[in-house]
Amino acid sequence: MTSDTTQTDSVAETTENEKLRELVTRARAVLWDFDGPICRLFAGHSSERVATGLVRWLEGRGLHGLLTEGERESLDPHVVLRAVDRRHPGSDLVAELEARLTHEELHAASSAWPTPYADPLIRTWVALGSRLAIATNNSPLVVRAYLESRGLTACFDPHIYGRTQDLHHLKPDPHCLNRALNATGAAPAEALMIGDTPSDHEASLRAGVPFLGYAHNARKEKLLKEAGATLIVDSLEPVLRILRGQA
CATH class of the missing domain: 3.40.50.1000 (HAD superfamily/HAD-like)
Known part of the structure; x- marks a missing residue:
């Protein structure tokens, strides 16, 4: 039944x-x-590591306060990129951050x-x-x-x-x-x-x-x-x- x-x-x-x-x-x-x-x-190249690297790069430029705590801890590189663009749209800072993310993505593509x-x-x-x-x-x-x-x-x-x-x-x-x-x-x-x-x-x-x-x-x-x-x-x-x- x-x-x-x-x-x-x-x-x-x-x-x-x-x-x-x-x-x-x-x-x-x-x-x-x-x-x-x-x-x-990012199967062989952690996106979380990439996001952390972008955050540390910003911090190394004295821009720790540019991100909220939630954005810093998101472990998503696109969240970091969007956040910086919202505060400095079209800036050289955004262009360099985007280029760094593209470099990391290209590296990830091979694996x-x-x-x-x-x-x-x-x-x-x-x-x-x-x-x-x-x-x-x-x-x-x-x-x-x-x-x-x-x-x-x-x-x-x-x-x-x-x-x-x-x-x-x-x-x-x-x-x-x-x-x-x-x-x-x-x-x-x-x-x-x-x-x-x-x-x-x-x-x-x-x-x-x-x-x-x-x-x-x-x-x-x-x-x-x-x-x-x-x-x-x-x-x-x-x-x-x-x-x-x-x-």
């Missing part, structure tokens, strides 16, 4: 699968966040771990005629370096939209998503954003683009759910399976 709980779980799973299939099959343009859905950029199923998923989407773009807060130099190492550049080129020195355009601002939509000629409703952070989700909402959350662990899933994401996968394998069923 099947319990009511088991039946309810089965119905919920079927509904989620149907929603995922609809989301994936109607996408004519796919906008990818980079660090997370495509690779773990980044490909996200399972990401490479074949990207190639399959391209083979089916979808247009792909990257919309990221990482440096586009870093994205290109990684894609070249995987032989994936042609799948996205020239649609790689990343961090510039106009840091107010970082996600959750939808600027890079809107650039991708305009360049690919896709209407927001026929596009799909794949991201792994609340800022990705907020940017997709502001751009009017449907969102698929990718969470490789429970913490990521919790943050996405708290941000309002309703469709989240812990693996890209079911997405690839759906596409291969279309081929």
